[in-house]
Amino acid sequence: MAANTISITVKIWRQSDPNSTGSFENHRLEDINTDMSFLEMLDVLNERLTLSGGEPVAFDHDCREGICGMCGAVVNGIAHGPERETTLCQLHMRHFRNGETIAIEPFRARAFPPIKDLIIDRSSFDHIITAGGYVSMNTGSAQDGNTIPVAQDKAEQAMDAAACIGCGACVAACPNAAAMLFVGAKVSQFALLPQGEPERKKRALAMVEAMDKAGFGNCGNERECENVCPKGISIRNIARLNREYIRAAFTAD
Ligand code: FES
Incomplete structure (x- = not known):
């Protein structure tokens, strides 16, 4: 194992549709580069699942820069994971230990019904x-930037x-x-x-x-x-x- 890689087990929530029960699924991932973001680690998992004929894990993301608010999951019991003021897409694998089991599940709330795997309806x-x-704004000519103190x-x-x-x-x-x-x-x-x-x-x-x-x-x-x-x-x-x-x-x- 290279110095900047870790091997982990992800215990990840799988739910095929809003009406199915859902359950955790375990996957062993070797040689995960610690410079990867959490979502890149999920990309690796999905690539391996796809190549082996499995169904990739559905998860939301867009900017991957901590701007859009699309990403999100509960990681080891904490929304967006263990780092403070960090979105899931900005969380890096260096914050996890070699050999660690990482539990990943969707945000859960009655007002956020599940759609599939980690995707919820917000x-x-x-x-x-x-x-x-x-x-409300008056339309027409553009207003001077400093006219409202x-x-x-x-x-x-x-x-x-x-x-x-x-x-x-x-x-x-x-x-x-x-x-x-x-x-x-x-x-x-x-x-x-x-x-x-x-x-x-x-x-x-x-x-x-x-x-x-x-x-x-x-x-x-x-x-x-x-x-x-x-x-x-x-x-x-x-x-x-x-x-x-x-x-x-x-x-x-
Ligand atoms: S993907 Fe945009 S904030 Fe995480």
């Missing part, structure tokens, strides 16, 4: 965004909230399968800026309503969401969501 997040994740601290907080990539790890890690870190980030990024003011109340009410309708639970202050978030989104955004919701519920027209 369209509930899309429904929440559709409910209020937008701002924004305080530096507010801009920083809004940008931090806007870093959410909507991967769903917060939901998978929460004992209540709550989506409040996600919704808190999406409400905050607009509530903190003057551009978000016109729909501010309507947005908080509509996004929380869509969240409840999708079947997500409520925040129990466990902070598991914050711990697994690959973008370091703070639970302060959940506190802001609660404030925005209460303010809107009492003062909405």
Whole structure:
């Protein structure tokens, strides 16, 4: 075995369709280069499965740069794996030991129904965004970039909230399968800026309503969401969501 390779066993969730039961399957992988990303390791597994006439493991991915939020799985019990503020596609095999058994399963939540293997249906997040994740703008001539003053601290907080990539790890890690870190980030990024003011109340009410309708639970202050978030989104955004919701519920027209 070369110095920069490890041999591992992956214990991976297989489920052929939304209605089948699913179970773990074990595969031994020799000579995995530790410079590979986790998804590249899955590519190797799939290549071997395909060459041996097996069915490749279905998993979501797109950018593989930690930007799009498509990837995600629970690795050894932790959403996106053992490295903090790291998406699954940015996790590298050097963080695993030679001889280790790695358990890989999909994000599990009632609002994220399974599709196949590691792929889940996260369209509930899309429904929440559709409910209020937008701002109204006057159309016509382009506006000068600096005509709307924004305080530096507010801009920083809004940008931090806007870093959410909507991967769903917060939901998978929460004992209540709550989506409040996600919704808190999406409400905050607009509530903190003057551009978000016109729909501010309507947005908080509509996004929380869509969240409840999708079947997500409520925040129990466990902070598991914050711990697994690959973008370091703070639970302060959940506190802001609660404030925005209460303010809107009492003062909405
Ligand atoms: S594939 Fe885009 S964030 Fe991982």
